[in-house]
Every structure is written in C-alpha cells, then in structure tokens.
Amino acid sequence: MSFVIAVDGPAASGKGTVASRLAALYGYEYLDTGLLYRAVGVELLETGQDLDDAAAAEAVARGLHLNRLSDPGLRGGVAGEAASRVAVFEGVRAALLDLQRAFAGREPGVVLDGRDIGTVIAPHAQAKLFVTASPEIRAERRWKQLVGQGEDVAYETVLADIRRRDERDAGRGAAPMVRADDAVLLDTSDLDIEAATDAARRIVEAARARQG
Numbered sequence: 001m002s003f004v005i006a007v008d009g010p011a012a013s014g015k016g017t018v019a020s021r022l023a024a025l026y027g028y029e030y031l032d033t034g035l036l037y038r039a040v041g042v043e044l045l046e047t048g049q050d051l052d053d054a055a056a057a058e059a060v061a062r063g064l065h066l067n068r069l070s071d072p073g074l075r076g077g078v079a080g081e082a083a084s085r086v087a088v089f090e091g092v093r094a095a096l097l098d099l100q101r102a103f104a105g106r107e108p109g110v111v112l113d114g115r116d117i118g119t120v121i122a123p124h125a126q127a128k129l130f131v132t133a134s135p136e137i138r139a140e141r142r143w144k145q146l147v148g149q150g151e152d153v154a155y156e157t158v159l160a161d162i163r164r165r166d167e168r169d170a171g172r173g174a175a176p177m178v179r180a181d182d183a184v185l186l187d188t189s190d191l192d193i194e195a196a197t198d199a200a201r202r203i204v205e206a207a208r209a210r211q212g
C-alpha cells in the first residue's frame with residue numbers, strides 16, 4: 001500500500017513548500033491539488049465562461065488532465081481567486097476526485113496538499129498535517145511571492161483577499177477546509193522554511209513509527 005502524506009491548510013500557510021520538500025525527502029511524487037481548481041477557474045476565464053456557472057465548471061473539471069498543471073499562469077492571484085470560486089461546486093469536486101484518488105495510490109508513496117486531503121480525498125492517509133499561520137503573516141508571504149512574479153498589488157489587498165478566501169473555503173458546504181481530527185497542527189507563523197520542513201518531517205516520522 002502506498003504511504004500517503006496529506007497536507008492541508010489555508011492560503012500561503014507554507015503547506016506547498018512543506019509538502020514539496022517532504023516529497024523530495026522521501027522520494028515520493030507530489031500533487032498540489034490547488035492547481036486542479038486553479039486550472040478549472042482559468043480555463044473558464046480563458047473561454048469567456050462564467051465562474052458562477054456550476055455546469056460549465058464541472059464540464060471543464062471532467063476534461064482536466066494532470067499535464068495542464070505546469071502552466072505558470074496558474075500561479076497568479078487571479079487564478080487563486082477563480083479557483084476558490086469554482087471549488088465551492090460539488091460537481092467540480094466530484095469530477096476531480098478520481099484523479100486525486102488514483103494519484104494517491106501511486107507507489108511507494110505520495111504527498112498531496114490542499115484543503116480536503118485528510119478529510120475527503122485520503123481520509124486513510126498514514127500521515128496528516130494541517131499547516132497554518134496568522135492571516136497577516138500569510139498575507140505578507142503571498143504579497144512577496146506575487147510581487148516577485150511581477151504582479152503590482154498592495155499588501156492590504158492581499159490580506160483582504162486571504163481573509164475572503166479563508167471564509168469562503170471554510171464556510172462552503174462541499175468539503176470545507178477543516179482540520180481532520182487526526183491531523184497534526186503545524187503553525188508556521190514563527191518558522192522559516194527550514195524549521196517548518198523539519199517540524200513537518202518529525203510529524204511524518206512519528207506517524208511512520210506508529211505504523212511500525
């Protein structure tokens with residue numbers, strides 16, 4: 001059976017960095033599931049369709065392939081906002097489920113990061129982390145990242161976006177963002193990348209030890 005590491009948490013919490021580093025450390029494949037929702041949102045925008053059109057969003061999600069995820073256009077702020085709007089649709093989430101479950105079965109192990117990995121996609125994951133940080137710190141990290149990508153955006157705008165997205169992701173009916181009962185909370189507010197990765201590794205090692 002493949003060893004699944006589920007990493008969930010809000011925007012810019014550091015979950016992506018921690019997840020990709022864990023994958024490199026263990027030689028596992030890594031899937032950033034946020035990119036799936038980003039790809040659906042961006043394709044709707046590019047084809048002139050409405051982000052509130054549940055049926056159109058589901059149709060795009062059904063046709064999505066993993067090879068679409070390397071597009072750097074998915075990394076921007078517009079894509080993140082579009083992602084969280086299409087992610088509220090049950091049909092979109094159902095359409096993306098099989099693909100994520102199939103990925104989770106890859107040997108010898110995988111790391112998936114997102115909002116509902118430990119709760120819905122891989123409830124039997126051997127190791128679960130919920131990575132978080134204060135909204136202000138997350139906004140600062142995201143602001144630096146967006147400015148680094150050439151986006152012209154104010155810190156206050158990024159903070160407001162983050163708060164709105166947290167609310168939408170945690171408040172939706174379909175697979176809301178919530179810490180799984182058995183997920184270990186990792187607050188990265190006062191941790192740099194090295195320290196956060198180290199803490200995450202210790203959580204995974206403890207889970208491995210429990211499973212013998």
Ligand code: CDP
Binds near residue numbers: 012037085114117
């Ligand atoms: O990096 P950041 O958290 O900004 O974004 P992301 O992880 O790429 O996710 C973008 C949006 O996709 C989130 O705000 C969620 O609404 C949605 N998402 C989700 O619903 N379920 C997932 N497993 C991953 C992302």
